[in-house]
Amino acid sequence: MTDFTMRVDQNKYLPAGSQEVHGIITVEASGPVGTSRATDAAEVIIVDTSGSMSYGKIAEARKAAQAAVDTLRDGVYFAVIAGNHQAEVIYPGNGRLTPADARSRDEAKEAVSRLRADGGTAMGRWLRRAADLFSAHLMEHPGAIRHAILLTDGKNEHEPAPEFDANLAYCSGKFVCDARGVGTDWVVAELRRIGSTLLGSAMDVRRPEELEDDFRAMTEAAMGKTVADVALRVWTPRAATLNFVKQVSPALEDLTGRRSPVDAQTGDYPTGAWGGESREYHVSVKVPPGGVGQEMRAGLVKLVVPATGEVLASGNVLAQWSDDPALSTRINPRVAHYTGQQELASLIQEGLQARNDGDLETATARLGKARGIAERAGNDETAKLLDKVVDIDPETGTARLRRGVDKADEIALDTRSVRTVRMRKDPEG
Amino acid sequence: MVSACPVCGTRVLAGEAFCEQCGHDLAAPGPTPCTACGAARVGADGYCENCGMLQPTGRDHVEVELDGSAGASDRGRRHSRNEDAMALTAAGPGTVVGVVCDGVSTSPRPDEASQAAADVAAAAIAKRLAEGEGAEAATREGVRLAAAAVAAAARAGEDAPACTYVSAVVSARQVTVGWVGDSRAYWLGAQSALLTRDDATPGTHMLTAWLGADAGEVVPHVTTFTTDGPGIVLLCSDGLWNYYPEPEDLAAAAPQDAPLATARRLVRLANQAGGHDNITVVVIPFGQGDRADTTVAFPKERSD
Numbered sequence: 001m002t003d004f005t006m007r008v009d010q011n012k013y014l015p016a017g018s019q020e021v022h023g024i025i026t027v028e029a030s031g032p033v034g035t036s037r038a039t040d041a042a043e044v045i046i047v048d049t050s051g052s053m054s055y056g057k058i059a060e061a062r063k064a065a066q067a068a069v070d071t072l073r074d075g076v077y078f079a080v081i082a083g084n085h086q087a088e089v090i091y092p093g094n095g096r097l098t099p100a101d102a103r104s105r106d107e108a109k110e111a112v113s114r115l116r117a118d119g120g121t122a123m124g125r126w127l128r129r130a131a132d133l134f135s136a137h138l139m140e141h142p143g144a145i146r147h148a149i150l151l152t153d154g155k156n157e158h159e160p161a162p163e164f165d166a167n168l169a170y171c172s173g174k175f176v177c178d179a180r181g182v183g184t185d186w187v188v189a190e191l192r193r194i195g196s197t198l199l200g201s202a203m204d205v206r207r208p209e210e211l212e213d214d215f216r217a218m219t220e221a222a223m224g225k226t227v228a229d230v231a232l233r234v235w236t237p238r239a240a241t242l243n244f245v246k247q248v249s250p251a252l253e254d255l256t257g258r259r260s261p262v263d264a265q266t267g268d269y270p271t272g273a274w275g276g277e278s279r280e281y282h283v284s285v286k287v288p289p290g291g292v293g294q295e296m297r298a299g300l301v302k303l304v305v306p307a308t309g310e311v312l313a314s315g316n317v318l319a320q321w322s323d324d325p326a327l328s329t330r331i332n333p334r335v336a337h338y339t340g341q342q343e344l345a346s347l348i349q350e351g352l353q354a355r356n357d358g359d360l361e362t363a364t365a366r367l368g369k370a371r372g373i374a375e376r377a378g379n380d381e382t383a384k385l386l387d388k389v390v391d392i393d394p395e396t397g398t399a400r401l402r403r404g405v406d407k408a409d410e411i412a413l414d415t416r417s418v419r420t421v422r423m424r425k426d427p428e429g
Numbered sequence: 430m431v432s433a434c435p436v437c438g439t440r441v442l443a444g445e446a447f448c449e450q451c452g453h454d455l456a457a458p459g460p461t462p463c464t465a466c467g468a469a470r471v472g473a474d475g476y477c478e479n480c481g482m483l484q485p486t487g488r489d490h491v492e493v494e495l496d497g498s499a500g501a502s503d504r505g506r507r508h509s510r511n512e513d514a515m516a517l518t519a520a521g522p523g524t525v526v527g528v529v530c531d532g533v534s535t536s537p538r539p540d541e542a543s544q545a546a547a548d549v550a551a552a553a554i555a556k557r558l559a560e561g562e563g564a565e566a567a568t569r570e571g572v573r574l575a576a577a578a579v580a581a582a583a584r585a586g587e588d589a590p591a592c593t594y595v596s597a598v599v600s601a602r603q604v605t606v607g608w609v610g611d612s613r614a615y616w617l618g619a620q621s622a623l624l625t626r627d628d629a630t631p632g633t634h635m636l637t638a639w640l641g642a643d644a645g646e647v648v649p650h651v652t653t654f655t656t657d658g659p660g661i662v663l664l665c666s667d668g669l670w671n672y673y674p675e676p677e678d679l680a681a682a683a684p685q686d687a688p689l690a691t692a693r694r695l696v697r698l699a700n701q702a703g704g705h706d707n708i709t710v711v712v713i714p715f716g717q718g719d720r721a722d723t724t725v726a727f728p729k730e731r732s733d
Contacts (some may be wrong), residue, residue, distance in 0.1 A: 003585075004586055006586055006587065192619075235478075237477075237479070237480050237481030237482075238479050238480055239480060240481070265478075265479075288480075292507070292511050293485070293506070293507055293508065293509050294465075294482065295482070295483040295509040295510070296476075296480070296482050296483065297476040297477075297481040297483065299478075303586075305445070311586075312586065314586055314587060315587060316476075317536075320509065321508065323514075324507065
């Protein structure tokens with residue numbers, strides 16, 4: 001059984017008349033290390049087989065998919081989809097998922113080895129096909145962990161935007177998907193939308209030969225999940241407004257728009273499946289002003305399994321009005337850290353956008369400022385990537401955009417801008 | 430006349446038998462409504478489920494008197510609730526047991542933790558004394574059971590409730606003090622003295638020991654002294670000693686008056702000084718003026 005704990009970091013003290021409450025919710029799940037055979041898991045591997053995947057890429061994609069198949073533990077239900085402008089279930093191909101064993105793994109790998117690159121790219125259709133496989137599976141295996149890996153190398157060119165939107169909406173809530181882009185011809189925004197909508201990650205894979213390890217790691221992570229379809233349930237006072245609910249670690253994800261109302265004061269925000277891991281959320285509430293000395297619960301946050309109503313953990317976001325400035329002006333270090341991480345991501349995304357739009361002044365300002373935050377907050381990887389795009393004079397601190405930036409570096413910077421680092425020094429530790 | 434439905438808060442008119450919104454029988458006696466919004470939806474943890482306001486504990490100002498001893502506990506001026514607790518119990522003729530516990534306000538339900546600890550410890554110590562046990566052994570047993578009671582209040586998935594502890598067993602010839610955390614005991618009389626040593630990082634209020642499921646094994650400090658008196662044993666939370674840390678100042682502020690008057694006076698002084706925290710004061714007289722020649726001896730503390 002997985003054990004969940006929740007901790008709230010905040011400064012609950014507000015100056016008289018103040019209404020803005022922030023809290024960082026840290027949820028830690030611990031439990032069976034490695035794989036748990038008791039958990040019913042399903043995995044769909046989706047490989048881009050469009051024409052652009054020809055030559056080296058398709059060969060590496062085959063190896064990656066085969067590595068993923070090898071990582072599936074016995075009894076995990078799985079399928080492999082080949083995607084171009086349409087989607088074909090190349091294994092098992094009977095409209096269902098099949099349990100992994102020595103034979104099915106060999107058959108799947110054999111099917112993968114025959115993959116050829118041909119045709120266009122329509123990722124929404126690939127995902128819809130996976131969704132249907134999962135839905136059929138869920139009928140017979142309620143509560144199963146459902147995870148897909150999607151690999152592409154290109155732009156979603158052969159699916160009109162409204163169809164892509166509809167397909168994503170169709171898939172939402174049916175499974176978790178980690179999306180990977182290989183090479184430099186795919187669109188960060190498209191994969192980010194897939195990852196966000198399907199509660200998974202979106203990452204770049206610079207060289208095709210890195211795919212195999214990455215697929216293996218993703219499959220292993222999926223095998224480590226033990227509880228499916230978990231939600232963050234947030235209650236707020238009747239007269240309060242919930243400003244936002246965001247995941248801030250391990251990556252930024254704004255969940256505010258994903259609310260499913262439970263009652264007039266309570267809503268559920270999806271978080272997907274959990275294994276042994278830790279995630280952090282930033283909740284902000286606007287409360288009616290209170291009098292000095294009064295204490296209010298500004299938010300009651302619970303981790304729940306909505307299907308069963310089980311509460312896994314809970315915590316309070318509080319507000320207490322004080323006339324002591326020493327209390328009310330204190331800034332909680334964790335709230336400050338993640339506020340900075342959100343600013344860093346925005347600066348990078350705005351800076352890259354401005355750079356592409358030819359607004360070099362804005363681009364320089366944003367990316368230069370981002371470089372400073374990255375260094376101070378300990379975003380070492382981001383700082384390194386920023387160094388490939390901007391040049392900072394160590395004497396004056398003046399930023400200058402570099403010329404001839406490698407497209408792969410730009411993609412990596414953009415893709416990874418939403419990944420956050422934890423606080424360097426834990427104030428509790 | 431217009432009023433609010435005690436269940437859902439919707440306006441209802443005088444003469445209406447049922448709430449138009451939720452159907453609540455307006456004639457039925459409802460649960461205690463929220464002191465802030467009036468909705469009858471106060472949760473077990475003290476927060477209103479409608480407006481979120483934390484309800485007063487009913488301990489805003491509490492006084493106790495027993496066999497010539499007394500205590501007063503007050504919310505103070507800055508806190509919304511009183512999370513301190515106290516207990517006074519007689520343990521046979523001429524022996525009084527007093528306990529003060531201060532709920533850690535960053536832990537959940539600190540008011541329940543402190544009350545449980547004070548009640549359990551006072552009862553346990555009195556029982557052990559009645560069974561003939563020594564004051565130090567009885568004190569240790571009281572702390573052990575109080576710690577278990579606070580630890581048992583912890584729930585999965587949240588921080589553990591926590592509180593401090595100080596107790597005194599005052600008999601005709603000696604005083605036994607036990608403590609965990611930064612609530613204090615003072616001897617006020619000739620040679621006034623602080624009897625406890627805070628379990629806290631010096632100069633801060635960071636506790637190094639407390640009662641709670643996250644505290645590990647609780648080892649109380651226990652010390653006994655004998656004196657010819659007269660004087661009083663004062664137990665208090667940091668809401669008082671923050672303003673009056675020095676024994677002499679406390680002794681000056683607490684003239685040999687009726688114990689309840691003394692406790693009230695000290696609470697009032699702490700409130701006048703700012704009332705930054707909950708204030709709890711327990712006053713137990715000792716050796717009331719029957720000897721002129723006063724000697725006070727403080728044996729070495731044993732906290733094994």
